[in-house]
Amino acid sequence: MAHQVRRTSARLADGREIIYFDDETETRSPRPDERPLGARAEAGEMRFDALTGEWVAVASHRQNRTFLPPPDECPLCPTGRGSVPSEVPDPAYDVVVFENRFPSFSEGAADLDSPVPEPLFATAPARGRCEVVCFTSDHSGQFAQLPPARVETVLEAWVDRTTELSRLPGVDYVFCFENRGPEIGVTLHHPHGQIYAYPYVPARSRAMLERAREHRATTGRLLGSDVLAAEVAAGSRLVLESEHWTAYAPYASRWPVEVHLVPNRAVPDLPALTAQERADFATVYPQLLRRLDRFHVAPTAVDGDATIPLPYIAGWHQAPVNVGREDWRLSMQITSILRAPGKLKYLAGSESGVGGWVTDVAPEAVAARLRELVDA
Ligand SMILES: [Zn+2]
Incomplete structure (x- = not known):
């Protein structure tokens, strides 16, 4: 129900x-x-x-x-x-x-x-x-x-x-x-x-839409579906899988911690989710957030609670309202600037100046760490 x-x-x-x-x-x-x-x-x-x-x-x-x-x-x-x-x-x-x-x-x-x-x-x-x-x-x-x-x-x-x-x-x-x-x-x-x-349509969403349209034009397929299938096949960046949702650290992560949570079925936006997909999300998403809050361990913690609440931005990337609905796949993208306890990644010259992203964290390592952190 x-x-x-x-x-x-x-x-x-x-x-x-x-x-x-x-x-x-x-x-x-x-x-x-x-x-x-x-x-x-x-x-x-x-x-x-x-x-x-x-x-x-x-x-x-x-x-x-x-x-x-x-x-x-x-x-x-x-x-x-x-x-x-x-x-x-x-x-x-x-x-x-x-x-x-x-x-x-x-x-x-x-x-x-x-x-x-x-x-x-x-x-x-x-x-x-x-x-x-x-x-x-x-x-x-x-x-x-x-x-x-x-x-x-x-x-x-x-x-x-x-x-x-x-x-x-x-x-x-x-x-x-x-x-x-x-x-x-x-x-x-x-x-x-x-x-x-x-x-x-904001710049990053517009770029994502253009990529999806190019992919459709050259392959006839939905880009988001192909990426999800490829991540599942590769396996090394998977964080968790449930009946209706999959989370992975994307191949070209930009931030020290970046995770995408996507429905297993191709849907363009939140209203298109079924009751079962919504109910499953309600369990999976807090689990993912709890893992993220244990990602970094406080160096001074001797025992007991060593968690560092992860600063993050979590956003739903939905299809634009008036264009591209048929080419879009819904995703929740979670990113964090915290690369180590007390150390933030700042968007400095390369990122702020020209949008040239440099990361010193391998998404495979992020995913491996998050896979370990199942709820106690
Ligand atoms: Zn209040």
């Missing part, structure tokens, strides 16, 4: 949408948001980089966003738990999604004052949507420790948002992701992720 989730939509004081996804909380009549928020912040403009063909969103208001507030002022905890009202007016929630207070993209991004057609200085309103997903109301929790039923609820929220955001006018790409750890600039410790609905 499919996982049951109740969805309740409401509005915050400044008009932003908030959506509760409940699997346990029995009744929900959303409380009003009584904060004096004033007018909502809208996104600004995008500028087109004529040299690279990439859009850049200019979000100068984000400089004022919340930066590591004290724990009793967490904006993602339910209201009533801390000393000030939070972004979530209700006193309890299971999973909740709301529009970002300081968005890089928003539906209300204003039309430009003077949209002068200027080929080298092209500009467009940064129209789209940015949302925050709270994975749990437990401030000190983490995704890896969520019970499978709650992971399924998070997945249902991602599916719902992918479907809804894809319907917004002008949205070309929906990216659901989690940034975890202060090492990568996370400004709030509460377990949460974000969803960006872009009015264009």
Whole structure:
């Protein structure tokens, strides 16, 4: 039977949408948001980089966003738990999604004052949507420790948002992701992720789509399926396999730790996953995260807990909204900048300057280490 989730939509004081996804909380009549928020912040403009063909969103208001507030002022905890009202007016929630207070993209991004057609200085309103997903109301929790039923609820929220955001006018790409750890600039410790609905297909997704189309043109086959079959056949980079999912360290990993988790069946995006695939993900993904949290061992640990919570970025690479669905295969890509305890990989000259990736970690060694770390 499919996982049951109740969805309740409401509005915050400044008009932003908030959506509760409940699997346990029995009744929900959303409380009003009584904060004096004033007018909502809208996104600004995008500028087109004529040299690279990439859009850049200019979000100068984000400089004022919340930066590591004290724990009793967490904006993602339910209201009533801390000393000030939070972004979530209700006193309890299971999973909740709301529009970002300081968005890089928003539906209300204003039309430009003077949209002068200027080929080298092209500009467009940064129209789209940015949302925050709270994975749990437990401030000190983490995704890896969520019970499978709650992971399924998070997945249902991602599916719902992918479907809804894809319907917004002008949205070309929906990216659901989690940034975890202060090492990568996370400004709030509460377990949460974000969803960006872009009015264009971002550069890396565009490159992936072009590769998939070339592969289709030359072989007649789906690139993602061929890569998965090749990784399974090679075996040396496999991390784990379940009935519906496979995780591997990709052949050309760019980061010190990089793992792709893909469904065994070819699907373009999250809404295409079956109930069985969703339920299996809810078990497999936290297992994978728990292994990642034991990847590095603290050098000072004599005995007991030597874990170093791995800073990571985990993101769903879904098919673009309007193009390439038939050529795309869904993948969850998890990457970390932590190459050794206390040592971060910085994107320096070669990577930042020209996108020339250099890695000193063999993906085969990453996979071998992760295969050892089965749950105790
Ligand atoms: Zn919190």
